[in-house]
Amino acid sequence: MDFMIESMQLPVDNLVGILLYAIIFMIVAGIIPVLALTFIPNRLPYTLKSAIVGTIVIISLLLWWNMIVT
Numbered sequence: 001m002d003f004m005i006e007s008m009q010l011p012v013d014n015l016v017g018i019l020l021y022a023i024i025f026m027i028v029a030g031i032i033p034v035l036a037l038t039f040i041p042n043r044l045p046y047t048l049k050s051a052i053v054g055t056i057v058i059i060s061l062l063l064w065w066n067m068i069v070t
Contacts, residue, residue: 004058018068021064021068022061022064023059023069025061025064026057026060026061028056028060029054029056029059029060029061030056030057032056033052033053033056034053037049037052037053
């Protein structure tokens with residue numbers, strides 16, 4: 001656990017920190033639209049809901065790339 005905490009302090013210096021931040025971004029970006037699409041009453045098909053969630057996750061990864069890596 002100490003290794004993970006140390007790797008997240010300077011994520012640009014090691015691959016584990018970068019990977020952990022990417023996973024955190026994907027989880028947060030996936031949970032928010034899933035909850036919104038679940039609890040807001042709508043009649044969207046499952047494939048459209050999955051496409052919306054996937055698009056949001058990809059956008060969050062692009063934001064992550066711009067914030068952490070560059």
